Amino acid sequence: MEGFQANIQDTSNQNDSLDHSNIDNLAKLSANKSLITLYERGLRKTEVSLEKIQKEKAATLEKYEGLDKNELLVKKAIAKFSYFNPKLNTRQERTETFVLSKDGSEVLGRISNGKMLVRK
Numbered sequence: 585m586e587g588f589q590a591n592i593q594d595t596s597n598q599n600d601s602l603d604h605s606n607i608d609n610l611a612k613l614s615a616n617k618s619l620i621t622l623y624e625r626g627l628r629k630t631e632v633s634l635e636k637i638q639k640e641k642a643a644t645l646e647k648y649e650g651l652d653k654n655e656l657l658v659k660k661a662i663a664k665f666s667y668f669n670p671k672l673n674t675r676q677e678r679t680e681t682f683v684l685s686k687d688g689s690e691v692l693g694r695i696s697n698g699k700m701l702v703r704k
Contacts, residue, residue, distance in 0.1 A: 585634070588627035595619050658692060659684040 599616045602609040664679045681695040693700045 585627060585630050588623050588630065592620055592623045592627070595623070656686045658686055659688050660695075661688075 595616045599613055599620075602613055604613065661682045661684050662679065663682060664677065666675055666677045668674070669676050683692045683695065683700055684690065685692060693702045695701075
């Protein structure tokens, strides 16, 4: 948002410094007015998006209010398994990290490269 505001201010200052009576500056003045309109539109969209995200964040965090900070929300399970690869005609091993529901009855996703991949 600060970027939009700085751009609006810079462009307005540029327009103010131009000689309005000089015909050569008319194109620059017009272009600057268009830029200001564009920046203001971008600023409004950004503000609306920010408000929406803040409301969603507050709603998301509400479900954790009142919970004990030591309460378990999910479990991590590291599984090591082997399998036979018929194309390579060899046995291979693999280790995966899974995220389970707090009671351990449901797989919620898998950790890959530090990110959780949600099960579809």
